[in-house]
Amino acid sequence: MDQLDETDKVILRTLQKDAKKTAKEIAASLKLTTSPVYDRIRRLERLGFIKKYVAILDKTLINRTVTSICQVSMRYHNETFIENFEQEIKKLPEVQRCYHLAGQVDxxxxxxxxxxxxxxxxxxxxxxxxxxxxxxxxxxxxxxxxQSSEFYI
Structure with missing residues (x-):
């Protein structure tokens, strides 16, 4: 996190709220010129702080109104079974998120x-x-x- 100064953090917070904001718009809000803000955004992308830009869809409008939280426990916990489960889950478009846990469930x-x-x-x-x-x-x-996709930084 020490690679980020306050301007970088403001840029990241702004893009998390609205990824369609242009470098020009962000620069204006920061009272900076466009070019250095554009360069900062590209640097943040290159360093991996910004992984990708996405559109967050309305679940009601796309008719995905039933949300389930499903806890899965494995019979056996060897590496092969766990890796197989992870690969199979990645193929299922219904699964929005999957977390591997330590504790009662896997x-x-x-x-x-x-x-x-x-x-x-x-x-x-x-x-x-x-x-x-x-x-x-x-x-x-x-x-x-x-529901938020924003990280506090």
Missing amino acids: FVLEIHVRSLEEYHDFVKYKLSKIENIGSLNSTFVLKEIK
């Missing part, structure tokens, strides 16, 4: 689908087919209280 998945019926089919025909799953525990989101 993985937590955030899954977005259109309906409970679609979730049932996802578990039955896709998730349960992955080798070495010992147990699945699904919970469903009733209301999303906070």
